[in-house]
Amino acid sequence: MELRRIVRPCFNIHKHFAHSALRGRNGLEGARNVCHRVHDKRAYSSGTASSLEREAVPLPQxxxxxxxxxxxxxxxxxxxxxxxxxxxxxxxxxxxxxxxxxWHSAGMVGQLRNNTIEMDVTRYSRDLFKRLEEDGHGLGWKECGSINIARTHERMIDFKRKHALASAIGFEVHMLTPREVKEKCPLLKSDDLEGGLWIPSDGVVTxxxxxxxxxxxxxxxxxxxxxxxxxxxxxxxxxxxxxxxxxxxxxxxxxxxxxxxxxxxxxxxxxxxxxxxPLHACEHYYLVTKPLEGVDRMMPVIRDFDGYISTREWNGGILAGGFEPEARPVFHTGVPDKFEFQLLQEDWDHFQILLEQVLHRYPVLERAEIRQLVNGPESFTPDxxxxxxxxxxxxxxxxxxxxxxxxxxxxxxxxxxxxxxxxxxxxxxxxxxxxxxxxxxxxNNRQFLQARMREVLGQQYSLRYPGVEHRTGRKLRTSPLHTRLEVSGACFGETMAYERPMWFDPDKRDRGEDVYNHQGSFNKPAWFDIVQAEYVACKERVCLIDMSSFAKFEIKSPGKEALEYLQYLCSNDVDLESGSIIHTGMQNVLGGFENDCSIARLSDNCFFMICPATQQTRASSWLHRHLPPDGSVQVRDVTSMFSGINVIGPHAQQLLADVTDVSTDKKDFHVMTCKVIDVGHAGGIRAMRLTHTGEDGFILYIPSEYTLHVYDTLVDAGKDYGVRNAGYYALRHLRIEKSFAYWGLDINAYTTPLECGREFRVKFDGDDFIGKEALVKQKKEGVGQKFVQFILENFDVDDDVWPWGNEPIFRNGRYVGKTSTCGYGFTLNRMVCLGFIRDCDESAQPKMNPNIYDYVMDKNAVYEIDIAGRKYLAKPGIHTPKLALSVVDPSLLASLYK
The missing domain is CATH 3.50.50.60 (FAD/NAD(P)-binding domain)
Structure with a gap:
């Protein structure tokens, strides 16, 4: 059957199917009517099971x-x-x-990924396959290379970002013009391309x-x-x-x-x-043709992301599949019994969107004969x-x-x-x-997974802009303020399924735009002016930020057991007087951060711990795995019991004073202390004098049932102070400008306090704790990396491609690390990048350097950061810069204080 005959409006493909060349699978006896949709109860095809003989092996005890x-x-x-x-x-x-x-995998081995971690994984796989093939194990390994092609300017920016990072770590990858793409694969239509990426060491296996x-x-x-x-x-x-x-x-x-x-x-x-x-199976399609003239055995793998498709040579023909924008989940009630070496029922109607793109990219396939349309289940995850x-x-x-x-x-x-x-x-x-x-x-909710899978499969090839959120599975975890903030113009992001306001744009709702889905960009984002206004309000007036998504835990005991337990887990000293707060890490045996948190001592034997939302499961697991076996310490996740409102800015102290009977003066309510207070008519509020940004203010942890009342009380009382809502982006830009590291983005389980400037939080002379030995050794021998803030020179915030993280950093022309988080410094009036740099030996292994500061700040060192192929001079700094509020556009200030 010719492919061109099945793109007509009326499909008729009941004959001319050849037997499949796929392993362990009989050919189809006839094509199904493509108008018939697949349902779970009849999803599997009539293919026979494997005939492989099973070796009789006794089950050991x-x-x-x-x-x-x-x-x-x-x-x-x-x-x-x-x-x-x-x-x-x-x-x-x-x-x-x-x-x-x-058994039905297409076997494509593509190493280029969005981050160096996944590239480490895929490059190891590729090298292993090649070695095993050379050792005679017959994997079908073929080093044919691959070409990723781009139809749009935005896709080319993405390619340039990947090319910059891959090249910096020594991975061979080349940018191609459309003409060069055509030269490497003559069968391709290339006149609609912007360019491509050539990865010569990629290949395929069976x-x-x-x-x-x-x-x-x-x-x-x-x-x-x-x-x-x-x-x-x-x-x-x-x-x-x-x-x-x-x-x-x-x-x-x-x-x-x-x-x-x-x-x-x-x-x-x-x-x-x-x-x-949490995973769910989806239909996943590819087509296999019979041998075709012009198809070379070493034809490179082609990935046309903008057309959702990928192709490779297969027994002289072409295998072509992809990731359609809206997928079809299967096996929602469970995988059928004995589903071995079987496929799902083929559906040409559903495959049509991919088929059209395959024919567009390979015009020669219009007259190709097909062996089989393969529809095999593949598992996908929520992210x-x-x-x-x-x-x-x-x-x-x-x-x-x-x-x-x-x-x-x-x-x-x-x-x-x-x-x-x-x-x-x-x-x-x-x-x-x-x-x-x-x-x-x-x-792990089955209904959630089914809904999310319709979106996730297509994201394998869709262009992923920074900050763009999932469309499905939204509004699952919301704070009591959610509806109120939604009406106020909050544009929401999602973390751990918790909706968080990222910025506020009341006009967006008036325009009928979706506040849960945001249009992305690699350049200056659409929210820039709004976040700047919120940032300035945090600096000059007072803002309210909903921080309810933070994970919260209570640790209690009848005696001193809770204190002893936390002293063993925490690298900082928890044994302070009641009402005190500390920032501390919980280190692993290597000294890295298993948890980065704030702990308030509410009483002698009761502690309140707060950490980023992303750590909720991880932190809970770490806490429970180290509990005393005698049950003397109780750990309780109270995340949903308390909402959080950050009251931030120079007028925060007076605003809170107006609504509570507790003195908020700094001599009475010190920084890094906690008091249980009333606000308005509500009680039992845990007020902490900290903001996670370096600005003065408070975080109020409020029993959830009182949240709306407290919020309304603050809004009403704050009118004279210019109170306004702000989102997480304002918070992020404030902390990046002050060089505050954030767990999961900047620091992780492989980062120690000495490497990120937090050695002052380590009780070297105090009680023993997990990881102390490693940190003492590091203090003596030095560190191999250091957390650095970079300020970019000659960066045009309006026209240049922005840094979003994972940009390579060069010192005197040598790759020394990559950025972690980046943002515009509204006070510095410069683009700011955070990241780690390493002092490496000739084999690219980090050296333990007791003088890492001198290495970083050497006046003869020239730093550059590569953003999508263009290098910018970058000024390094290890300590938090001294900031003074810059001159702000008067019209902006006027709009803030209306």
Missing amino acids: EARVVICGGGILGTSVAYHLTERGWTDVVLLEQGSLTCGTT APDVAMAFSKLAKSKGVKIIEGVKVQKIQTQNDAVKAVKTSNGKINCEYFVNCAGQWSREVGKLSIPKVRV SNWILGESAEVDHYYVAAGMNSRGIVGSGGIGKYMAEWIIDGQPSIDLWQYDVRRYVGHH
Whole structure:
């Protein structure tokens, strides 16, 4: 059948299908009517199951590690554990190896990603595949390279940003003109292109063969791989893995690894407590043609992101698939039993949007004959990132799932770093954005997942602008102020499903625009003038910021147990008088930040802890895993019990004084102290004199039922002070300008207090705490990196592409680090970038430098930051700059104080 015959309005494709060349799958006996839609109850096709013979392997009574899932990830984890010397491993597969989603993978290996962490993972995978192929394992590895093509100017900016970062870390990648794209792939239509990116070391593999090679190598080292055995329950003791009950008996074990692919969410329910694995399967399509004249075996992989499609050579023909803008979730009520080596029912109608783009990019395909339209299920996650790491609910329970169609390219690196995680307690690189603990309970809600999946699949290729939010699954967690702020023009962002006002634009609602979806840009954002106005109001008047999304915990005990517990967890001294607040880290054994928080001592044996919303699950897990076994300390998550209002600005003190009977004068209400006060008619409010920005003010933690009353009281009383609402962007720009580091964006579990200028918060001479030994050693030997604020020179805020994070930093022409967060300094009147720089040896490894300050601030050092291919001179600074309010446009001030 010719492809051009199926793009006519009336489809008729009931014949001329060839048998599939795909492994383990019979060809379709006939095409279904494309007007017939797929439903869950009839989603799987009539393909036959695998005929692979299963080796009879007895089920052992015990093992150190049990892995569930015999796909690309399970076999990779098993192989990499053996590479580290752990061979007492059992891998269980309910069907046959590769029978889930691995067998129908397109096998494209593309290394270029948005960040260096994922590039580390994918580059390791690619190098491993190449090595195994050279060792004779027959993976079908072919180093054909790949070309990412751009149809728009904005896509080219994205490419230039990736090119700058990849080149800086030594990864070979080349910018191409449309003519050069055509030269590398003559079959392409190129006259509508802006350009492209050439990655010569990319390639393709045969995915099932990779998994079989991993399993063969693992078995040769002693791993037992048992097929036809279903995991029925993960037994726990004291919330830690104890054993795995299977259809063939029980295995006692220390570690369990959930690599069950599209079954992973269901496997997560097989333990007590249950483990959250938020993923959902979607239909995922590609087309395979018969051999076609002009298709070279070494034709590069083509990714046409703006057309949602990707292609590769396949047995002399072309494999073409993609990620349609609106996907179709499947298996909402569960994956059918015995779904082995099977596909979903093909639907040409749904594939049409991709088919049109394939034919547009490859005009030669109009007369191509097709082998098969493949519709295989693929699992996606709420934020399009992998799910990796140790679960928050059960100790020694690990997850590697939710590959978002990046499982093959990620499999090698994921196996390596999961093995490190299991053996060493944490991986050697920061995988927080993929950590299973980044989720809260609602993320695993089945209805939420089904709605979010319709959007997430298409995001694999859509242009992701900074700050652009998801459209689906919104307004789930809202503060009591949400409706009031919505009416006031709040434009919301979402973190951990919590709606937060990012800025306020009352005119946006008047124009009928959606306040939950924002148009993105790589240049000066549309909200710039509004955020500047809010920033100035925080500096000159008083603003109210809804900070209810912050995670909040109470730690109590009958005696001194809570204090002793926190002293062991915290690197700062918690043993202060009641009413005091400290900022402190909770370090891991390497000295890195497991948590960055503020703790108020409410009474001798009661503490109130606040940390960023993104840390809610992670912080809870860390706290609970270190609780005394005697139950003497109680930890309670009270996030939903208290709302938070930041009252910030020079008039904050007088405003609060007007609505409470407590003196707010600094001599009575000191900075970094907490008092329980009344506001208006409401009581029990925990008022803290801090703002997280360096400006004077208070954060009021209010029992949720009083929030609206307190807010209205402050608004009414603040009219004479020019009170107004402000959003998180104003807060962000204030803290960036003052060089305040933020956990998850600037600092992480691999950053120590000495590296980010917080050594003054470490009790070196006080009680022992987790990580103290590492920090004492670092204090003596020096650090290998330092947190630095850069002020850009000759940057045009109106016309130049903005820095948004992950821009490479150069010192005397040598790459030394990358930016973390960036923002315009409205007082400095300069673009400001935060980031770490490293003093590295010739092999690019950080040196422990006791004189890192001198290295950073050497007057002969010239710093540059590369933003989308253009380098800007950057002035470094380690200490917070002295700021004085700059001259502001009088018309702006007038608009503020109307």
